[in-house]
Amino acid sequence: MKSFFADASLPYEVVLSVEEKALGTGGAIALARPHLTGEGPVLVLNGDLVSSVDVAALAAHHRTTGATATLSLWEVEDPSRFGVCELDDAGFIRRFQEKPERGTEFSNLINAGCYLIERDALAGLASEPHSIEREVFPGIAETGEMFGLVFTGYFVDAGTSASFIEAAQVCIANGRYSSGQVNGDSWLGDGSHCDGFLSGSSIGAGSNVGAGASLTDCVVLAGANIGAGASLTRCLVGEGAGVAAGAEFSDTIVGHHAHAE
Template sequence: MQHIIENLARHNITNIILSIGYKADTIKEYFQTNPIPNIPIQYIYEDQPLGTGGAVKQASQSLNQNQPFILTWGDNLMDIDWTQMQHLHNQSNTQITMALTPREDVENFGVAKIEHDKIIQFIEKPPRNQAPSNLINAGAFIIHPSALTILPEGKSSIEKDCFELLAPKQQITAYNHTGQWFPTDTLEKYYYANEHFQPYINLKEKNIIIADVDDTICDTCQQISPEMTEHISKMIKRGYEFAFISGTKKEDLHKMISSRLKEKHHLLATTGTNYGLVEKDKVELKYNYSFSPTEKEEILAALDKVVTHFEIKSMTSTEDQIQDRESQITLSAIGRHAPIDIKKRHDPTGEKRKVWVEYLKQHLDETKYDIKIGGTTSIDITRKGLNKEWGIRTFLQHNNFHPNQVLFFGDKLHPGGNDYPATRIVDCIAVKNPKDTLERLKQLCP
C-alpha cells in the first residue's frame, strides 16, 4: 500500500483516502509510525463489509461530485503512469477509464473485450483459446462520481453492479498498462511480488552500495569473480562506496571478497556485527559484537539437538556443519564447504529448514534470539534484533552516512528471507544470482 501511495504522489496526487475494514488499526498504525512526507491520509472505516461498490460509494461522498477521482485497489503492486492515464481520460467522453494489463493466464481472471478503445464486455475466466483478448482489469481506475449512481445502497460490487452494466454502453475507456503488475491476494503471490517487483528508486542520490554476498555477489562460499571484481573496482574509482554484509565470519568473507578486490571497501561480517574497513590490503577493525560464553553454550546445545533429532548428516565435518562466527552461530546442514550443486539441491524451497527452525524455537528463547533461514542450506542464529537492518543501520551511523544514499542488493528479499530486514531501512533491488547483480550494477554505472 505504501508503494501505491508513493507512486500516486510522484504524479502529484496527494489527497489520499483509505477505505479500511480488516486490520484497520494495523494499517492506520503503520502509516502513523511510517508517515509519507507531505501526504496526509484520511481514513474511512467499514463497520460492516460493504463490498467494493459500497466501500467506494461511501469513501467518495466527501469528494467534489463534478470532478473525477482515482480509485485503486490496495492489494496490487504496480507502477501505473497516472499522468498518462489522466491525459487519456481527459480526452475521452466516458465516465470511467480502466487500466488493463496483459496476462497469459487469462483463465484465472475476468478478461476485457474491447472495441475502438472502449471496453464493451467482461468475460469471466475464459479458456485461453476463447478469450477475446489477453487484457484483464488491473485494479486502477479514473471515475466520474456520476458513474456510481448506478450502484444500489448498502453492500454492492462495483465490478458486477457498475462496470459490467456500463461496459455495454461504451462508458469505460481502456488504458493499456504495460509496466509492472503483481497481485498479492494470496501468500504465494505476495512472496512472488516481493521477489520480482522493482519499486521506484531515485538512483541519482545513490552512492553507497551494500550487498549480500552468497548468491548475490559470489556463488555460495566462492570467491568473487574477476568480472564482478573489475566492475566494482571501476565503480569505487568513480566515487561509490561498497560494503558487503553476510552471515559469514570475517576470515571467510575476507577470502571471498578482499582476496581479489583491492580498492577500499567495507566488510560487514556475521550480519554486520563485525565491521572491518579494508584498504591497501589491510583490515582495520571498527567494531565487534560477540556472544557471551553462556549464550554460545545455549545455542550450540540447541543445534546439537536439532542435528540429532532430524539426523542431519554433514558431508564435511562437525565444525563445518555448526560454525561459531562469534556474534552468529550457523547450522550449515550438509556442511558449508559441501559441493555447491548438492547444496543447491538439498533444500531449494527452504521447507526442511522451516521445520528445523520451529523445532529450535522450542529450545531457544525467542525473546533473546533471532532464528532465520539463510544461505543455501543454513540457519543463522543471532541476538534478537541483530539482523541486516541492524547491521546496515549501525554501519551507516558509524560512518555518518544517510540511508537515502544507499542501494542494497540481495537474493532473499522476500518476507522470511535473511535480506528482508534491509527493506525496512534502505532502497533494495532483488536479484537472482551474481550474474543478475552484475547486470544491474552495469545498468547503474555503465
C-alpha cells in the same frame, strides 16, 4: 495501517475508511464516498497490486475521450483469476467477463485494478456488499463510455502467497523501496542482519538471519528470526516470527509471532 500513516510525513491528507464488514469493491467505495471531496473524476486503486501503470497517462486519456470510466489493462496468459475486458479498435471496452473458466475467455486483457471514474457514476452505489466490476462496469461498457488503456512494464496481483513473494521481487528489481538496501537480488530492511545466504528474498527491518541459513524466494517480515542453518524456499515469515535452527521448509507460511520448528 493507522500506525503507519500516523508516523508518515505526507503532502496530502490520508483518511482511513474502515469497513465493519467486508463490503466488496462497490460497497467499499460507497463507504468512502463522504470523504471524496473536490471535483473531477475519482482515482481508484486496488491495494494489493504492484504495477507500473502511468496514472498521469491514464488521467490524460480519460480527459481526452470524455469517458465515464477509464481502466488500466494488462495482458496475461491465464486470465481466470481476473476480470477480462474486450477492447474495440477505438480503445473502448465493450464487454466484461469476470473470472472466466480457463479456455472460455474472449480476451487476455484484464482489469489491472487502477481506474478513473466520474463521480456521477458513483452516486448510485449502494452501501452494502457488492462488486463494482460485476454490477456497475458492464452497464457503463454498454453505453460505450468506458475506455481501456493497455500498459506494459510490470503488474503483480499480490493476492496469493506466491504472488506476494513475486511482488516483493518486482519491487526489488525495479527499485520500488524507500528504505533498506539491496544486496544482489535481495533486499534487507533497516536494522536487519544476515549471516546466511539469500536469493530473491526480502528481509524485513530488524530481522535476523542466522549463520549458514539459506533463503530462496522468501519474504521475511519485520522483527523475525531465522535460526542458524535453517533452509527456506518460497516461504512467508510473519512479523516477530521465529524459525528454529536447522529447520527446513518450502511453500510454507509462518504466521505473525509464531514459531516453526
